[in-house]
Each structure stands twice: as C-alpha cells, then as structure tokens.
Amino acid sequence: xxxxxxxxxxxRDSESxxxxxxxxxxxxRDSxxxxxILVPQRPAxxxxxxLTPLDQAMLTFEQVTVGTVLKKVTGADKINxxxxxxxxxxxxVHVVARVENDPNWPGPIxxxxxxxxxxxxxxxxxxxxxxxxxQ
Amino acid sequence: xxxxxxxxxxxRDSESxxxxxxxxxxxxRDSxxxxxILVPQRPAxxxxxxLTPLDQAMLTFEQVTVGTVLKKVTGADKINxxxxxxxxxxxxVHVVARVENDPNWPGPIxxxxxxxxxxxxxxxxxxxxxxxxxQ
Numbered sequence: 001x002x003x004x005x006x007x008x009x010x011x012r013d014s015e016s017x018x019x020x021x022x023x024x025x026x027x028x029r030d031s032x033x034x035x036x037i038l039v040p041q042r043p044a045x046x047x048x049x050x051l052t053p054l055d056q057a058m059l060t061f062e063q064v065t066v067g068t069v070l071k072k073v074t075g076a077d078k079i080n081x082x083x084x085x086x087x088x089x090x091x092x093v094h095v096v097a098r099v100e101n102d103p104n105w106p107g108p109i110x111x112x113x114x115x116x117x118x119x120x121x122x123x124x125x126x127x128x129x130x131x132x133x134x135q
Numbered sequence: 136x137x138x139x140x141x142x143x144x145x146x147r148d149s150e151s152x153x154x155x156x157x158x159x160x161x162x163x164r165d166s167x168x169x170x171x172i173l174v175p176q177r178p179a180x181x182x183x184x185x186l187t188p189l190d191q192a193m194l195t196f197e198q199v200t201v202g203t204v205l206k207k208v209t210g211a212d213k214i215n216x217x218x219x220x221x222x223x224x225x226x227x228v229h230v231v232a233r234v235e236n237d238p239n240w241p242g243p244i245x246x247x248x249x250x251x252x253x254x255x256x257x258x259x260x261x262x263x264x265x266x267x268x269x270q
Contacts, residue, residue, distance in 0.1 A: 047206070047214055049199045060195040064184045071182070078224070079182055082217035086233055086241035089213070098221055106221035107246035 002043035007090040010039060013115070017127050018134070022058040023093075025066060027127055030115035034074050034097040034126060036066055045091045048083055059093065066095045069133045074099075084110060137178035142225040145174060148250070152262050153269070157193040158228075160201060162262055165250035169209050169232040169261060171201055180226045183218055194228065201230045204268045209234075219245060 006024065014026035014037050022042075028035035040059055045051055051059065067079045076097035083093045096109055104112045118126070141159065149161035149172050157177075163170035175194055180186055186194065202214045211232035218228045231244055239247045253261065 047202065048216060049203045049206070049214075056195055056199055057192060060191055064191055067182065068184045071184070078219075078221050079184075080217070080219045080221070081183060082215070082219065084213075084215045084217065084243065086213050086215070108219065108243045111242035 004041045004043050006039065007088050007092075009088050010037065010090065010092060015123075015127075017131060020062050020065075022055055023062050025062075027123070027130065028115075029117055029123070031118040031122060032103050032113075032116050033099075033109060034070060034076070034130075035109065036070060036095045036130070038062055038066060038093040038095065040091055042091075046085060046089045047091065050091065063093055063095060065134075069130060070095055070097050073097075073129050073133045080109070082108075082110075139176045139178050141174065142223050142227075144223050145172065145225065145227060150258075150262075152266060155197050155200075157190055158197050160197075162258070162265065163250075164252055164258070166253040166257060167238050167248075167251050168234075168244060169205060169211070169265075170244070171205060171230045171265070173197055173201060173228040173230065175226055177226075181220060181224045182226065185226065198228055198230060200269075204265060205230055205232045208232075208264050208268045215244070217243075217245075 014028045016024050017027050018025040022040050023038040024041055026037040028037060063081055067081060071079055074097040077100050078098045080096040080098055098105060149163045151159050152162050153160040157175050158173040159176055161172040163172060198216055202216060206214055209232040212235050213233045215231040215233055233240060
C-alpha cells in the first residue's frame with residue numbers, strides 16, 4: 001500500500017497539534033483567524049468522494065467535533081468549513097473561526113492577502129486552548 | 136415544530152432542481168461555474184454541528200453524491216465543497232465545479248465579481264445534464 005505523505009505546502013503553512021482517528025489536525029501559521037486544517041491520513045486522495053464511505057463518515061465526525069471545539073474556544077460568529085484544494089490537491093478540510101470584524105469579513109479567507117505569522121507564545125496559547133477544549 | 140423556510144437570498148440566487156432526502160438541491164443562477172447548493176430542509180440551523188448526527192450523515196452522503204455527479208457531468212479539475220454562511224446564515228453547502236481556466240482559478244468563487252446569469256436554454260440544459268447524471 002502507498003504510504004500517506006503530507007503535502008509540502010500543508011507542512012510549511014500549518015503545524016500538527018493532534019492526531020484524530022482519520023485526520024491529522026493542524027493549526028495554520030496565520031494569526032489573522034483561528035484556522036484549523038484536517039488532513040485525512042490516506043494516500044492519493046483529492047476529493048471527499050475519493051474516500052471510502054467509512055472514511056467519509058469519520059471525516060464528517062471529525063469536522064463536526066473540530067467545528068464545535070473551535071466555536072467554543074473562540075465564540076466565533078460563524079465557522080467556515082471547506083474542502084477546496086485548487087492549489088494543494090491533497091484532500092484537506094479547512095475549519096475556520098470567523099468574526100464580524102476580521103480582516104476579510106464576510107468574504108472568504110482563501111486567496112486573501114498575506115498570512116500574518118503568530119508570535120511563538122501566541123501560537124502555543126491558541127494550540128493549548130484548542131487542545132483543552134477537546135477534553 | 137418550526138417550519139423550514141428557505142432564505143430569501145438563496146431563493147433569489149438559485150433554483151430548486153431536486154429534493155433529496157435531507158436537502159433541497161439548487162442550481163445557482165450564475166453561469167461562470169457549474170454551482171450547486173445543498174440546503175438541509177431543517178429549521179433554524181446555521182452550522183453543520185447544529186444538525187442531528189443522523190442529519191450530518193445524510194448531508195455527507197448527499198454532498199458526496201452531488202460532488203460525484205458534478206464531477207461526472209463537467210469533468211472538472213476540482214470540486215469545491217464549502218459551508219461558509221457568513222452572509223446567508225441558513226445552513227447551505229456549496230458544491231462547485233472548478234476548471235483551471237475559470238474566471239477566478241485558483242481563487243475561491245465566493246465574493247468574486249458579479250454573477251453572470253444563464254440564458255434560459257443554457258440553464259435548462261445544465262439542469263438536465265445534472266439530473267440525468269443522478270440516474
């Protein structure tokens with residue numbers, strides 16, 4: 001069986017914070033918005049419908065769990081969930097907390113401006129708030 | 136029980152082409168890209184995690200079905216699937232066929248430019264191609 005290999009750009013732009021049953025849960029290195037990325041740990045999958053039905057169900061469960069956690073942690077006005085992948089073809093699902101005064105509200109975050117790196121302490125703080133909310 | 140009432144903007148910007156088990160499947164009135172919208176027929180739901188677990192599973196099944204159909208009909212390079220809802224808060228899931236020379240590739244379709252209405256014949260043709268592919 002082909003191994004799962006994380007896409008280079010996903011590796012560069014985000015950091016793994018938790019391994020779930022199916023997905024690697026990653027926090028994007030962009031402080032403009034709390035932005036999580038779920039990457040199903042399956043080789044050669046680009047579309048949700050390339051996954052097996054069981055994996056599709058797992059992905060839904062993990063999206064819902066992560067969305068609920070992110071809502072709780074941030075009190076966001078809206079959680080945006082999206083599988084786009086026009087640039088990075090490896091299947092990955094964005095789960096993003098949006099608030100009404102964020103830098104591109106109500107527009108989408110993808111393709112907007114430049115990422116603003118976290119300071120290390122702020123990144124660690126966000127990571128810990130998220131991980132605590134899983135408990 | 137509160138009745139399901141379709142949001143006015145969704146009603147204006149798209150047309151119902153099929154009722155699935157959970158969702159009203161709608162074709163967006165924008166010829167720039169083949170763009171379907173799934174609206175779970177449930178009252179007062181804004182986030183995927185507001186749905187019951189059974190409805191979440193149904194939504195996943197319907198997204199996957201519709202994504203597969205749209206890929207087959209269009210031969211798209213990538214299917215984009217997203218629940219955003221920053222403007223229209225009624226839960227709805229976009230399923231969009233993207234090709235590498237479309238008007239905003241590889242950027243997202245949301246918030247980009249103005250919609251370009253179909254001519255009536257072209258809208259009907261797209262609708263029929265999609266409905267046929269469900270069979």
